[in-house]
Amino acid sequence: MKTTVEEMLQTKGRDVWTIAPTASVMDALKLMAEKGIGALVVTHEYEVVGMISERDYARKIILQNKTSVGTKVKEIMTDKVYYVGPKTTAEECLVLMTQHSIRHLPVLKNGDLIGLISIGDVVKTVLSEQETEIRQLSDYISGKY
Numbered sequence: 001m002k003t004t005v006e007e008m009l010q011t012k013g014r015d016v017w018t019i020a021p022t023a024s025v026m027d028a029l030k031l032m033a034e035k036g037i038g039a040l041v042v043t044h045e046y047e048v049v050g051m052i053s054e055r056d057y058a059r060k061i062i063l064q065n066k067t068s069v070g071t072k073v074k075e076i077m078t079d080k081v082y083y084v085g086p087k088t089t090a091e092e093c094l095v096l097m098t099q100h101s102i103r104h105l106p107v108l109k110n111g112d113l114i115g116l117i118s119i120g121d122v123v124k125t126v127l128s129e130q131e132t133e134i135r136q137l138s139d140y141i142s143g144k145y
Helices: 005-012 025-035 054-062 090-100 119-141
Strands: 039-044 047-053 104-109 112-118
Touching: 005 090, 005 112, 005 119, 025 039, 025 054, 039 112, 047 054, 047 104, 090 104, 090 119, 112 119
Parallel strands: none
Antiparallel strands: 039 047, 104 112
16 A cells, blocks of 8 residues: 555645745744744745745754844745655655655645645654554464455
């Protein structure tokens, strides 16, 4: 059983919060706090142009003595964005996230942003797949099949 991103989105929902690159970092932080999330997709005219996360804030604002009010999202966002499509498997997401040390993957379908997958979503899915496989193998070995 290979769970796809589409199936993960059906379970977790398709809510994805975005912000403009010209918004202040303070606006991004307020939105993340209000929604209880750790990252936002940065979009310009419906196109994904970056990601901003709590990690970006910690490393590029706090540690560099900048201000959240005076700094634009585009100044600290990660502009190299890895993304996946609806048919990508959870396992493929995990590999991509591990290889590039990222925690969030925008989901694009025909160039449109349709969701966001976090490392937590992916790990939960992969663990569930493994538990199912172990249970099936155990049942097979014990003669239940």
